[in-house]
Amino acid sequence: MTAPNRLVIDGAAIATVDQHGTEHATGHVVVDGDLITAVGAGPAPESVGPHTRIDGTGCLVTPGLVNTHHHLYQWATRGFAQDGTLFEWLVELYPVWDRLDAEITHAAAAAGLGWLARTGCTTAADHHYVFPADGGDQLDAVVSAAHRTGLRLHAVRGSMDRGRSAGGLPPDNLVEDTETALLATEQAIHRYHDSSPNARIRVAVGPCSPFSVSRELMTGAAELARRTGVRLHTHLAETLDEEEQCLAEFGCTPTEYAEQLGWLGDDVWLAHTVHLVPDAVKLLGATRTGAAHCPTSNGRLGSGIAPVRDLLDAGAPVGLGVDGAASNESCGMVEELHQSLLQARQRGGPKALTARQALWLGTVGGARCLGREAEIGSIEPGKLADLAVWRLDGLAHAGIADPVAALVLGPTPPLARLLVGGRTVVSDGELRTVDESELATGLRAASARLTRGKAGL
Numbered sequence: 001m002t003a004p005n006r007l008v009i010d011g012a013a014i015a016t017v018d019q020h021g022t023e024h025a026t027g028h029v030v031v032d033g034d035l036i037t038a039v040g041a042g043p044a045p046e047s048v049g050p051h052t053r054i055d056g057t058g059c060l061v062t063p064g065l066v067n068t069h070h071h072l073y074q075w076a077t078r079g080f081a082q083d084g085t086l087f088e089w090l091v092e093l094y095p096v097w098d099r100l101d102a103e104i105t106h107a108a109a110a111a112g113l114g115w116l117a118r119t120g121c122t123t124a125a126d127h128h129y130v131f132p133a134d135g136g137d138q139l140d141a142v143v144s145a146a147h148r149t150g151l152r153l154h155a156v157r158g159s160m161d162r163g164r165s166a167g168g169l170p171p172d173n174l175v176e177d178t179e180t181a182l183l184a185t186e187q188a189i190h191r192y193h194d195s196s197p198n199a200r201i202r203v204a205v206g207p208c209s210p211f212s213v214s215r216e217l218m219t220g221a222a223e224l225a226r227r228t229g230v231r232l233h234t235h236l237a238e239t240l241d242e243e244e245q246c247l248a249e250f251g252c253t254p255t256e257y258a259e260q261l262g263w264l265g266d267d268v269w270l271a272h273t274v275h276l277v278p279d280a281v282k283l284l285g286a287t288r289t290g291a292a293h294c295p296t297s298n299g300r301l302g303s304g305i306a307p308v309r310d311l312l313d314a315g316a317p318v319g320l321g322v323d324g325a326a327s328n329e330s331c332g333m334v335e336e337l338h339q340s341l342l343q344a345r346q347r348g349g350p351k352a353l354t355a356r357q358a359l360w361l362g363t364v365g366g367a368r369c370l371g372r373e374a375e376i377g378s379i380e381p382g383k384l385a386d387l388a389v390w391r392l393d394g395l396a397h398a399g400i401a402d403p404v405a406a407l408v409l410g411p412t413p414p415l416a417r418l419l420v421g422g423r424t425v426v427s428d429g430e431l432r433t434v435d436e437s438e439l440a441t442g443l444r445a446a447s448a449r450l451t452r453g454k455a456g457l
Contacts, residue, residue, distance in 0.1 A: 007031040007422060008044045009389060012056025013403040016379040017063055017363045021356065029061055031385040034198055034421035039379050058393025059416050060403040062359065063378050064122025064386035065333045066366025069271040069292035069321025072126045072142055073100060075108035076447040078329045086239045086301050087169065093326060094170050099450055102136030107446035109145035111439045112325060114431050117151055119332035119412065122386035122420045123376060124151055127233060127271070129158025129208040131176060139188055143201055150425045150433040154370055156206035156233045157188040161217045168212045178217045182224055189228050197375050198384055198421060202230070209235035210254055211245055218261045231267050231371055238272035239303050255280035264289045269369040271321060273311070274304040281307055285314025290369035293361065295339035296330065297323035305343045309352045319366030337362050337408045355408040389417040
């Protein structure tokens with residue numbers, strides 16, 4: 001009798017992304033329940049016992065991709081401010097986001113997570129910092145979307161307490177007071193955070209950014225996170241506008257400001273880190289502060305190119321992020337592998353980042369940023385069975401002998417299978433946990449309702 005909870009992926013190329021960079025031209029991966037129990041060259045041994053076999057012929061197996069920075073609610077506002085800088089883009093979109101409610105956020109998050117799964121992502125960190133007064137339970141809307149689609153979620157409970165009247169960027173009606181934000185964040189930790197190794201939902205503390213958050217909220221958030229044992233996340237050094245504002249207001253760079261506030265350390269990962277002077281790069285490396293590199297979004301907004309090679313050489317954990325769908329309308333996680341390689345080479349030449357290093361960023365690097373390197377990010381016995389099986393035997397990749405190069409340098413391949421904890425989320429290029437047409441219909445309705453009344457729509 002076949003054991004329904006034991007799977008064997010057989011006959012595939014395998015890139016384990018382990019510390020030795022182990023690869024198999026033809027190999028097998030054995031999954032028992034939610035864990036990987038074996039990986040190796042050639043066919044699976046007969047001693048594996050009864051199992052369900054997945055034919056991996058013509059495929060490459062990699063760890064599931066880890067998205068270290070996203071704003072899922074923005075799936076309802078794609079295509080806005082197409083030619084604006086970050087600040088111009090935010091000024092146009094804040095009034096729209098003020099009309100968010102839980103139903104809209106859930107529809108956007110479910111569609112976004114569904115598409116992430118379609119592009120090889122098994123774990124996503126969502127930074128949600130917009131909480132309209134009449135918006136309902138925004139965080140629960142995102143968490144329930146993760147349960148619905150089957151991905152792992154790091155729910156970053158964001159916050160803003162610095163509106164325009166206090167020198168910030170968001171309108172006053174879209175910010176919380178400091179104590180309310182801290183209390184709501186602590187409640188989210190108690191309600192949702194799961195510290196177990198196979199956790200589907202974890203919570204992090206995430207004040208939005210230096211230009212929308214007070215010093216008191218930043219320091220209070222750091223104290224809260226460390227008291228409750230969760231991680232810290234914020235935007236930092238994304239644009240030159242931010243650096244100029246920090247220099248004018250605080251007399252220091254964003255990285256120096258973060259250090260003053262206690263916001264550097266191996267329990268912190270920062271989104272973007274584009275504009276870093278050499279001393280800032282060294283500081284992130286010395287403190288093992290993580291960086292979520294978002295190449296497509298940075299390109300879309302013209303923010304610049306992050307010094308990824310320098311950060312890696314300094315010893316900083318670096319992962320990849322899709323970022324908000326309103327500043328990266330394609331939102332495909334595997335595309336970030338490709339874009340990270342291109343941007344690194346535009347900055348540092350053709351040897352700045354290899355295809356395998358780009359895959360490392362999207363897997364182990366992301367797991368390190370999220371504090372989950374012992375659980376996900378590589379294909380090794382004892383780790384969670386979060387696996388992507390990429391089909392590379394079609395026209396799009398024909399003739400590329402190196403499967404990792406085919407994945408990173410070639411077009412986005414279809415998924416033969418995506419497993420999250422051994423559970424099939426995508427099969428033969430289609431979502432299996434939720435109906436895709438249902439997600440699309442829900443998103444269209446949510447987007448139309450959110451943007452109704454906006455000039456020009």
